[in-house]
Amino acid sequence: EKGGFEHFMLKEIYEQERSIFDCMRGRLNAEAGTLTLGGIHHYQEHLINANRIIIVACGTSWHAGLVAEYMFEEFARIPVEVEYASEFRYRNPVINKGDVVIAISQSGETADTLAAMELAKSQGAIVLGVCNVVGSSIARLSHEGVYTHAGPEIGVASTKAFTAQLTVLAMIALKTAWHRKTLSEARFLEYLCELERIPAKVAKCFELNDKITVISELFKDARNFLYLGRGYNFPVALEGALKLKEISYIHAEGYPAAEMKHGPIALIDEEMPVVFIATRDSSYDKVVSNIQEVKARGGRVIVVVTKGDALIPKMADFVVEVPKTCDAFMPMVSVVPLQLLSYHIAVMRGCNVDQPRNLAKSVTVE
Ligand code: F6R
Secondary structure, three states: OOOOOOOHHHHHHHOHHHHHHHHHOOOEEOOOOEEOOHHHOOOHHHHHOOOEEEEEEOHHHHHHHHHHHHHHHHHHOOOEEEEEHHHHHHOOOOOOOOEEEEEEEOOOOOHHHHHHHHHHHHOOOEEEEEEOOOOOHHHHHOOEEEEOOOOOOOOOOOOHHHHHHHHHHHHHHHHHHHHHOOOOHHHHHHHHHHHHHHHHHHHHHHHHHHHHHHHHHHHOOOOEEEEEEOHHHHHHHHHHHHHHHHHHOOEEEEEEHHHHHHOHHHHOOOOOOEEEEOOOOOOHHHHHHHHHHHHHOOOOEEEEEEOOOOOHHHHOOEEEEEOOOOHHHHHHHHHHHHHHHHHHHHHHOOOOOOOOOOOOOOOOOO
16 A cells, blocks of 8 residues: 555655646646646636735645745736635635635645635635545635645645645646736746656656665754745745654754844754755855855755755755756755655654654644
């Protein structure tokens, strides 16, 4: 049942090449230049003309929502707010005519996300779902939606569902941008081609497994970890930290790298490893300075870089190289080494990675 893997989590990490491909299958055809999302056909107009998009989700799905915020703003020029479903539902949120709510959930059963959707619907919003489980409560409550088709996710820590959510959200953002003409036809086609290349790039990251195992051995006894990234890699930092804390029980924090100087920098010493996600994108130079600041304070750094980076290896303690892609799709690739890092550290610490203490696969309580 685990297909030769020791744990479901590892199996599901390795399934991502396939699950991202499955998620695009029958929807995206770069050669033909087509992107079809039948699931949101009836409410497509609402999305195209939305004044604002409100994304509601919890946990890892909320991190996918943060990436989607950047995608919708960059590609489709629609303002986006990303809300923890649990906060949104207990406020008295302002929902205006013309707002579209997108609920993201792997299980489709998360109580807080369901309640946030009900609230939004009762105030007249159109609610679209991005779910993995077909026929789940969230899928049924949505007006329409797009399934992630990642296949059953057994490990409590979400891995392949996250990258499939990013794939679906990228497709929705690109399709919306195409209709709104906020992306040129040429750029749109380039993005379709690049999205098709993501499964192969994810597969390349599996070659890092041995190196990450060695790094995990050196850092497995740390009591705290900091994860830093900027732009599209900021949500990846949050996700890397969440993966580590939920399965290895090591305290980890994710921060936007530039916020480090507003507080967390006080924590830096030899005892506090810092994981940077510093791929070659528009914030690269700034993140390099943040790495230097950590090194100057005696911190130990592990850095996810773009293949061929010549600068960071000179300052970092460890680097892991991932293939190059555009800024928007980098999270699907850069999260993979962080999933592997948390997995190996947790296994080395003797933790039950598939069923961490205190956690359930679907959180049906409020
Ligand atoms: C993290 C994790 C949780 C879930 C969260 C939302 O690995 O599994 O943080 O992401 O409970 O669950 P869904 O996506 O099922 O609504």
